[in-house]
Amino acid sequence: MAHLQEVMFKVLEQSQISPPPGSVPTTTLPLTFFDMPWLRCFPMQRLFFYEFPHSTLHFSQTTLPILKTSLSLTLQHFFPFAAKLLCPPSPHKPYILYTNGDSIEFTVVESTCDMHQVAGNHARDVRELHPFVPRLPPSCVSSDGTRVLPLLAVQVTVFPFSGVCIGVEFSHVAADGRAFNHFMKSWASICRSKGNSLIYVEKWLPSFGRDQIEDPQGLESILLKDWWDWSSTREEDKGPINEGLTDKVRATFVLGKAQIERLKYWVSSHCLNNNEVRLSTFAVTCALIWVCVVKSQESEVGNLHNDDELCYFNFVADCRNRSEFSIPETYFGNCLALCFVTLKMSDIMGEDGIVAATKAIGNKVRELESGALRGADKWLSDWNEICESDHVVTVAGSPRLRVYETDFGWGKPIKSEVANIDVARGFYLSDSRHEEGGIEFGVAISKAQMNVFNAFFEEALRLL
Incomplete structure (x- = not known):
C-alpha cells in the first residue's frame, strides 16, 4: 500500500444526522455504576468493510440517502447516541441528556486506496486504518463549568468500484459492545429494507430503565469519588494518542x-x-x-x-x-x-x-x-x-x-x-x-x- 500521505482522501460531505424532528422528548439518563468505570476510557472504534462494486456517483445517488434516512430512524430508538454526556463539577453526577435537535456528525469520504489491502489479515502499519475512523467532535465547557461531550460519530468511506467502509467512534460511557452492536444491527436492518420496515427494531426495542440496576453495595458513590478525584487533575481532552505507533x-x-x-x-x-x-x-x-x-x-x-x-x-x-x-x-x-x-x-x-x-x-x-x-x-x-x-x-x-x-x-x-x-x-x-x-x-x-x-x-x- 502507498504511504498514507500519498493516498488520496476526499471529503464528499459533512452533515449532522438527528432523530426525526419531535420524535424523541427531552430525556435525561443518569449514569449507573456500570457506566462510571468507562468515564476515563478512550473512545471505541469499530470499522465494517463491505463489497460495493459501484461508482461513487452511484453510491451518492442511490445508497447514501437510504443510509442517512435509516440512521435517523435508528437514532429515534437509540437516542442516547445522539445525546450529550454532561459532566458537571463535583459533587454533581455525570449524566446523559437528549434534547430535541441533538445530532451526530456524519462524514462521507472517497478513498483511492485498495480496500482489500487495508482490510486484509496480513501484518500492516496500524496507522493505515486511522483515516477510516471518524473522530468525535471535541468537548466544550459551559459557563457553569459543565463539560459537554458528544457520544457518537460516523464516517462512510467509498472505495470506487470496490467497496464501502462504515467507521464508528463512540464513547464507552454511552454503550458497551452488546448495546453498540444492537444499534448497528438495527441500523443495518432498517437500511436493508430501504427504511420501509422496522420489524427488527420493534422486536428488539432497546430498554433504558436505569431503575432495573440495583446497587446494594453502594458502588456508585465509590466510583463517583474516583471519577471526581481523577477529573479534578486531568488535562484537556487530546483525543486518541497516536504517538508511539510508528513501529x-x-x-x-x-x-x-x-x-x-x-x-x-x-x-x-x-x-x-x-x-x-x-x-x-x-x-x-x-x-x-x-x-x-x-x-x-x-x-x-x-x-x-x-x-x-x-x-x-x-x-x-x-x-x-x-x-x-x-x-x-x-x-x-x-x-x-x-x-x-x-x-x-x-x-x-x-x-x-x-x-x-x-x-x-x-x-x-x-x-x-x-x-x-x-x-x-x-x-x-x-x-x-x-x-x-x-x-x-x-x-x-x-x-x-x-x-x-x-x-x-x-x-x-x-x-x-x-x-x-x-x-x-x-x-x-x-x-x-x-x-x-x-x-x-x-x-x-x-x-x-x-x-x-x-x-x-x-x-x-x-x-x-
Missing part, C-alpha cells in the same frame, strides 16, 4: 472450529484433573493469545524476565440475564463486570503456559457464577494499579456479538476491525466470517514482536 503493526488471525476443539483436547490432556479447568472456547482462545503476546514481548528483552513478575489479563463479562440481576437482554448502556486474571511470569513462560492461563481464566469465569460484582468496589483501584505494569493484556469484543451479521443490504462484511486496540495494549475477538464456531482475532504490537508472535502461534497450532 506498530496489526494482523488478524483465524482459528477454525476444528482447531479450537483440538486446543481444548490438548489442554484437557495436560491436566491431571479435568474438573480443575473450564474448557470454554473463550478460555482456551484467550489463553493461547495471552501466552503468545507475553512471549513476544519478552523476546525483545532477551528473555531476561523475572519469574516472579506478575502478568495480567483483563476481560469483561456481560451481566444481562444473570440470575442475580433483572436486566433484560436489550438493555442499552453498560452492563459489564470487570475481571482481572493474574499469573506469574514463570507460569506464562513455562511449557504448560497455555494450560495455566486456561485454568486461571476459567476460574475467573467460574467465580462470576457466584457473584459478578464480587470485588467491584476495587474495580478502578485495581485497574489503576495494573496499568502501571508492563505486562497487561486486555481483550475487546466477543464472538457472541456476531459482528459479521451486520448486513446493510450489501451482504455481510468482508472484514470488521476494532481500531482502538492500537493504544489499548490488547487484542480483539470476534466470530469468524467463514465458519460457524470459528474465531477471528486481531493483535496490534511492534513489528519485531509480531514476527515472534507469529512463530509462537504457529508452533502452538502444530502441537495440537
Whole structure:
C-alpha cells in the first residue's frame, strides 16, 4: 500500500444526522455504576468493510440517502447516541441528556486506496486504518463549568468500484459492545429494507430503565469519588494518542472450529484433573493469545524476565440475564463486570503456559457464577494499579456479538476491525466470517514482536 500521505482522501460531505424532528422528548439518563468505570476510557472504534462494486456517483445517488434516512430512524430508538454526556463539577453526577435537535456528525469520504489491502489479515502499519475512523467532535465547557461531550460519530468511506467502509467512534460511557452492536444491527436492518420496515427494531426495542440496576453495595458513590478525584487533575481532552505507533503493526488471525476443539483436547490432556479447568472456547482462545503476546514481548528483552513478575489479563463479562440481576437482554448502556486474571511470569513462560492461563481464566469465569460484582468496589483501584505494569493484556469484543451479521443490504462484511486496540495494549475477538464456531482475532504490537508472535502461534497450532 502507498504511504498514507500519498493516498488520496476526499471529503464528499459533512452533515449532522438527528432523530426525526419531535420524535424523541427531552430525556435525561443518569449514569449507573456500570457506566462510571468507562468515564476515563478512550473512545471505541469499530470499522465494517463491505463489497460495493459501484461508482461513487452511484453510491451518492442511490445508497447514501437510504443510509442517512435509516440512521435517523435508528437514532429515534437509540437516542442516547445522539445525546450529550454532561459532566458537571463535583459533587454533581455525570449524566446523559437528549434534547430535541441533538445530532451526530456524519462524514462521507472517497478513498483511492485498495480496500482489500487495508482490510486484509496480513501484518500492516496500524496507522493505515486511522483515516477510516471518524473522530468525535471535541468537548466544550459551559459557563457553569459543565463539560459537554458528544457520544457518537460516523464516517462512510467509498472505495470506487470496490467497496464501502462504515467507521464508528463512540464513547464507552454511552454503550458497551452488546448495546453498540444492537444499534448497528438495527441500523443495518432498517437500511436493508430501504427504511420501509422496522420489524427488527420493534422486536428488539432497546430498554433504558436505569431503575432495573440495583446497587446494594453502594458502588456508585465509590466510583463517583474516583471519577471526581481523577477529573479534578486531568488535562484537556487530546483525543486518541497516536504517538508511539510508528513501529506498530496489526494482523488478524483465524482459528477454525476444528482447531479450537483440538486446543481444548490438548489442554484437557495436560491436566491431571479435568474438573480443575473450564474448557470454554473463550478460555482456551484467550489463553493461547495471552501466552503468545507475553512471549513476544519478552523476546525483545532477551528473555531476561523475572519469574516472579506478575502478568495480567483483563476481560469483561456481560451481566444481562444473570440470575442475580433483572436486566433484560436489550438493555442499552453498560452492563459489564470487570475481571482481572493474574499469573506469574514463570507460569506464562513455562511449557504448560497455555494450560495455566486456561485454568486461571476459567476460574475467573467460574467465580462470576457466584457473584459478578464480587470485588467491584476495587474495580478502578485495581485497574489503576495494573496499568502501571508492563505486562497487561486486555481483550475487546466477543464472538457472541456476531459482528459479521451486520448486513446493510450489501451482504455481510468482508472484514470488521476494532481500531482502538492500537493504544489499548490488547487484542480483539470476534466470530469468524467463514465458519460457524470459528474465531477471528486481531493483535496490534511492534513489528519485531509480531514476527515472534507469529512463530509462537504457529508452533502452538502444530502441537495440537
